[in-house]
Amino acid sequence: MDETSQKIIDAAMMLVRDHGYVATTTKVIAKAAGVNECTLFRKFKNKKDIVLQGVNQAKWRANVTPEIFQNVQWDLRADTEMFMRAYMDRMTPDFVNLSIGLRAPQLYEETASLIMKVPQAFLLSFTQYLNKMHEMGKLPKADFDALALTVFSSAFGYTFLKASFGNGLLNVEKDDYIKNSVQMFIKSLE
């Protein structure tokens, strides 16, 4: 990926994040990237191609992959906090807004599976973790699918609401929120 192309992609992704895909015109992409408009079309097939290549770059995905959840200590509280924090630290308001900006009918079909990978990474990893904890005799049998979903929803809900409404809606600090949510989760399993 040459420097110019990368500048174009970066500009496009930031604009999509801030204004949505449809409202992001090739003209403003070019201006924001500091290149001539026709350069976009020399480097990329079309506008959609720019964004699609951006979505496929690691730097334009919140770095939420199964790997970030591997560092477990087999302690329920510490690990659940780690899971939530790993997600919430990476899924910044910027990335929340980007995934909404990408929800244009023209490209959603091609981006949905990528966007879905983030929640999937959390849910799969955490469910597997809970199952292993059960096998190790550290957890009673329970509906781990539903439990993992509840924990993830908590992380997701907070992140999304914060990104959308800021402190106008919720003035609970992230750390307090995580502690509180995990405490709830733990106690319910005792």
Place this chain on the structure above:
Amino acid sequence: MDETSQKIIDAAMMLVRDHGYVATTTKVIAKAAGVNECTLFRKFKNKKDIVLQGVNQAKWRANVTPEIFQNVQWDLRADTEMFMRAYMDRMTPDFVNLSIGLRAPQLYEETASLIMKVPQAFLLSFTQYLNKMHEMGKLPKADFDALALTVFSSAFGYTFLKASFGNGLLNVEKDDYIKNSVQMFIKSLE
């Protein structure tokens, strides 16, 4: 509100829900409403005016107001389930998608406060409820702001994820999910 204007508003809102505000053109609104395009501008100031009037209609807001949370029995489990169900029954995928479709910079400033009223209604009502339960001696002292937020995030997260990814991501049934989440919440307060 005359019949024609209402048809126009309804068509516009459905299109915004399905394709977003920017991608919803006056041409397709007219076609979907079964009227001539110039009729839109006889009835409304401009495209934005159509959507703004739609947003202000009760039928185009999920009917989530503080009133729907009034029917409490002062039983923590029953009431928390009622809160979650009241929200989740009304906030259908259609309304989730509509609120995303409305997130266009051109009108977000004027719709954000309306969109925010839904989470606010839940959070305020539930926090007040928890405080009253505490006054009645049925609950120990706790950080009710953070607790309410966690419960709401659970409801919100499930609703949003279901609307966005359907059963591809989560095959947990709504009723199971509510029961599970509420169980978690209750136990944590014991």
Place this chain on the structure above:
DNA sequence: ACTTTATGCAAGCAAGTACACGCATAAAAG
């Protein structure tokens, strides 16, 4: 019977949109 009101229809308009073409030029590669 007359007037008002609501709508359709055709045409149009200024601005914008994605994208293309040809030409100039400067740097990099051979």
Place this chain on the structure above:
DNA sequence: CTTTTATGCGTGTACTTGCTTGCATAAAGT
């Protein structure tokens, strides 16, 4: 030194977009 490559610049094109105007007509109200 020559050729290739990358880019800027101006112009252009086919189409769309939000919105307007003038005229016809049918229904509704008086």
